[in-house]
Amino acid sequence: MVFRCVQRYSAVVILREVLRDSERNLEGKEITMKCPICKHGSTHKGYASITLERGGTTLFFKNVPADICDNCGEIYHDEKVTRSLLEQADQAAARGVELDVRRYAAA
Numbered sequence: 001m002v003f004r005c006v007q008r009y010s011a012v013v014i015l016r017e018v019l020r021d022s023e024r025n026l027e028g029k030e031i032t033m034k035c036p037i038c039k040h041g042s043t044h045k046g047y048a049s050i051t052l053e054r055g056g057t058t059l060f061f062k063n064v065p066a067d068i069c070d071n072c073g074e075i076y077h078d079e080k081v082t083r084s085l086l087e088q089a090d091q092a093a094a095r096g097v098e099l100d101v102r103r104y105a106a107a
């Protein structure tokens with residue numbers, strides 16, 4: 001069983017890895033990156049709500065730390081957040097949870 005969103009999240013994590021070099025150049029400033037989707041906006045730190053689905057399990061996370069594009073609104077999560085979300089979703093699916101709404105908490 002694989003989460004529907006896993007492909008998308010893997011892509012996001014890879015993009016973050018690629019962009020880390022440019023982040024290093026901004027040492028001392030707020031870390032932003034140019035949005036790889038629209039190529040015009042820059043991301044800023046914020047919070048987003050996301051939904052994960054797996055089989056009969058649906059999880060809705062609120063207040064997830066994210067980098068959000070100020071132009072197209074695309075949402076990026078760093079690797080640590082992504083891993084934590086997928087672990088929590090795994091546990092919920094294993095318990096047979098059908099629907100859960102929760103506030104994100106770092107694992």
Ligand SMILES: [Zn+2]
Nearest residue numbers: 035038069072
């Ligand atoms: Zn964008």
